[in-house]
Amino acid sequence: MSRAYVFVVWAAGVILAGMIVAALLGPTITPYDAAAQNLLSRLLPPGASGPDGRHWFGTDALGRDILSLIIMGARPALFVSAAAAAIAALVGVLAGMIAGFRGGRFGDVLLSLTNIQLAFPFFLLAVTVVGILRPSTSLVIAVIALGSWVPFARVTYADTQQLRELEFIEAVRVMRGSNIRILFRHILPNVLPNIVVLSTFAIGTAIVMESGLSFVGLGVPSETPTWGRMLSEGRDYMDSAWWLTVFPGAAILLLVLVINVIGEQLRDYADPRIQAQ
């Protein structure tokens, strides 16, 4: 691994940690009250000063400070994506382990289900379900989780099928270990590295998906706009105020990028075949 690459991975870790801390601290570190509207400082370009001080990322049409809004926007982005990925991992791993362990018809049913789901433009379905039932935080999380469980199930299924044939599992069986014990004490720890890798990618995908839903007005309801909603609000001022569309999108890109870089790194650790190369 080249030195430059090690640096990139470290930088990604530091940036991700910084964004998580910023999201947790939220209102205590935003330079301005994110929700505060100020008509005297409408649409200020980045770096310009309004009556209340300097705005490094400019202000929006209601005079809100963009930097403060972006810091607040990290909260729903991280919360929704982490929750959705957690649910997807739970469902996918359970389904994959059971189907992989029992095999036969269970496996066929699971694979057909995942095939049906993969064979459909999921974003259209997400928009439809959230749109018709009206957006709420739990619905958005549930729908994104529904769109993310497939890789977890498939990988766990394949891993479990391989593992159950191995001698150490047979040894547990000889010692009269129950199926539950085999699954959770012996198979789960062995599939876990892959699950961690998939989880990072699932979080990245979920952030992009949530921002897309927010962009069409179907994201999580929140007091200050999410990044996707900021982009949608900024659309109306695109010819005069570029910062409204550039900064929130850059925030999404940066967050998802560092998550994906870390995911790639974790994958190299988790998969010994890649390590050997």
Place this chain on the structure above:
Amino acid sequence: MIRLVGKQITLGLLVVLSAITLTFAVVRLSGDPTSLILPQDATTEQRDALRHSLGLDQPVIVQYVHYLGGAAHGDFGDSYFDGDSVTGVIMRRLPNTLLLAASALLLAVVLAIPLGVLAAVWQGGVLDRTVQVISVIGASTPSFWVGLLLLQIFAMQLEWLPTYGVGGITNLILPSTTLALYVFPRLARLTRSSMLDVLPAGFITAARAKGMPERRVIWRVLLRNGIVPVIALLALEIGALFGGAVLTETVFAWPGIGQLAITSIERRDFPLVQGVVAYVALIFSVITVVAEIAVGLANPRLRHR
């Protein structure tokens, strides 16, 4: 091969059926549609009359069977908003989406496959690393944001291209580039890894050993053998294109079925929304079957299965 195609057709029918069932269930869960159609001050009699004419006074299962029966004939009812037939509205919009998706796919394929092949041939080289960096960044970028940036740069700052709507070929450039960039990273990556799988094969060495020019080895022997997984992925990517078209069409006010889905949701025009989902599922299933046949033709080993 006939068996594989048959399996794909069954899967396709299941996909269409589940899409129709899911949207039907969600719409029934969302409450009473008469409040959407009738004005606020409508009387109970008016509501009952409408409910009766829409068949909503029947048991849900009867409504479901009725809806499915209509769907089988391409009848998805009428739009709540203007009373047009759902199929008619969708058919008017569909060509726009197909044009957008086809040009985006063409652009993505023309870019991603040669780059993916060259990245594999020159593994570890500058091009390879560039393609990898681009595909990681591309996979992390929301495509609608790329669309907004392109719009801002090329339509608003430089004023080279029109901003919104359909018209000449110039209107197509920005939306199709946006959508192509959405598909490009995965396509380039898969092409690269699929070529890397084929490169060590004996027939590549044999072709080189008998003195075949390297260019021919790469673009004939290697490409033809490594392309099969890429074709299979293309079918899935067309699904992703229809999903991505929802946002791309919204950004560029492109009057396709993706934008239709969003505006119908905003107007709570449910029959239209259900129709869009059903038609997309159908088109997509047809494409997957065609791709299955294409894979069979590209790979003679599968033909006899």
